[in-house]
Amino acid sequence: MASLPNRKIAAAVVREDAAHRQRLLDRAFALAFKGLVYAQIWEDPVVDMEALAIAPGHRVATIASGGCNVFSYLTDDPAEIVAVDLNTAHVALNNLKRVAILHLPDYAHFRRFFADADDAANIADYRTFVAPHLDETSRRYWEGRDLVGRRRINGFARGLYKRGLLGGFIGLAHLVARLHRIDLGEFLAAKTVEEQRAIFDSKFAPFFDRKLIRWITDQRSSLFGLGIPPAQYDALADGKPMADVLRARLEKLACDFPLDDNYFAWQAFGRGYGKGVAAPLPPYLQEVNYAAVKARAERVTMLHANMTDMLAASDAASFDRYVFLDAQDWMSDAQLAALWAEVTRTARAGARVLFRTAAEPSLLPGRLPDALLDRWEYRAEESRDYTRRDRSAIYGGVHLYTLKAD
Known part of the structure; x- marks a missing residue:
């Protein structure tokens, strides 16, 4: 069972x-x-925070995933962030981040632990500063062993971002590329966006025309490593060959943003964040935000729960902002209606909902009952702009809805 x-x-x-x-x-x-899927999540927190316009006093309900965005939202000074996730590994990772932010001695230790995440000194720091304050369930997870017998906490000594389902998928992509005499890491030597484009066009784009790659990517299970279930695969493909869709998304990641401002590209092509003080990082890992994130970390409430169930247990008019990542791509019409019924009940005046979809259009029209959808305004022009500027580049659409005034 x-x-x-x-x-x-x-x-x-x-x-x-x-x-x-x-x-x-x-x-x-x-x-x-x-198991652990995302050691780092692939939604751009800078776009999120602009769209959400979080203000002091706001309560935020969000899906946690790897926690990068959860803790980045703290820089906007919300009163509380209630983060939920069905994945026990993600819950343990978020609890680890919160305790580490609170109890590691300074920014240098924090950066080494979560930005570098590849130093044996992190394990000593875990034992000294983090483990004594960690809840029993999370501590048992990190001190336990994965399927190949490695202690999970040792990932922070050997490259955390190479682990997890996504980390393994990226590693496999690097291996397959090397077998085809393509070095994905070469991309990180580009100095300008023009050089990035030249490398993509000459080295990466032709890779997706190979028969083997086109056959592999046509299998629905091939994208499990990206955290994409079969239902979302169909939405992502939208009737097109998956190799063509992936090439277009990779082109945006590789060519639309300069490398010195896009840590998602470093994760994809370098399997970790860049080294050095100038390397791009999520807001919660940036030194300029360290004091604020540390002072506010206790405002994060982490729950192993379903978003709909959490909202159903909450008071009416108790949240201001909602973030669903791409979870609605997985949902049936009945599940969507149940979620949005609770969102509408718990939403305060001026509430905002942000989510992403594998396909370009919002999935709500035609699937959500009119009585619910009519309570919300779709910010179409802004959503297109957020989609264009989302540096992770893997989603077809970033969508913002706001609660209409009564």
Whole structure:
């Protein structure tokens, strides 16, 4: 019998009304998703914070994932952030980050732990400063062993961002590229956006025309490593060959933003953040924000829960901002209606909802009951602008809805 966490994930991703083969794929994804998926999440927090316009006094409800955005939102001084996740590894990672922010001695230790995340000194820091303050469940997770027998906490000594489902997927992509005599790390030597474009056009773009790559990417299970379940695969493909879709998304990542301002490109092509004081980092890891993030870290409430269930247990008119990442791509119409019923009930005046989709358009029209959708205004022009400027580049759409005045 599946464990409780596995049942929660399965309930979120398995389409029980789908054909047998689709259900099998969904269950395979649920199994893959039970461990650490994202050591770093792939939603741009700078775009998020501009869209959300978080202000002092606001309460934020968000899906946690790897926690980069959760702790980055603290720089905007909300009263509380309630972060939820169905994945126990993500819950443990967020709890680790919160305790480390509060108890590591200074910014240098914090940066080494989470920005470099590849130094044996981090393990000593964990034992001395972090472990004594960590909750028992999270401590048991980090001091336990993964499927190949490695202590999970040792990831911070050997390169955390090379671990997890996504880290493994990126590593496999580097290996396949090397087998085709392509060095993805070469991209990081580019000095200008023009050089980035030249490398992409000459080295990376032709890779997606190879027959083997096109066949592999046509398999729905091929993108499990990106955290993309079969239902979201179909939305991402939108009737096109997946190799062409991935080439277009990689082109945006590689060519639309300068390397010195895009840590997502460093993760993709270098398997970690860049070294040195000038390397681009998420807001919560930047030295200029360290004091504020440390002073406000206790405002993060981390729950192992479903977003709809958490909101259902909350008071009416109790939240100002909602962040769903791309979770709605996984949902049935009934699940969408249940979620938005609770969002509408718990929303305060002026509330904002931000989410991403694999495909370009918002998924709500035609799927959400009119009585719910009519309570919200879609900010179409702003959403297109946020999509264009989202440095992670992997999503088709970034969407902002605001609660209409009564």
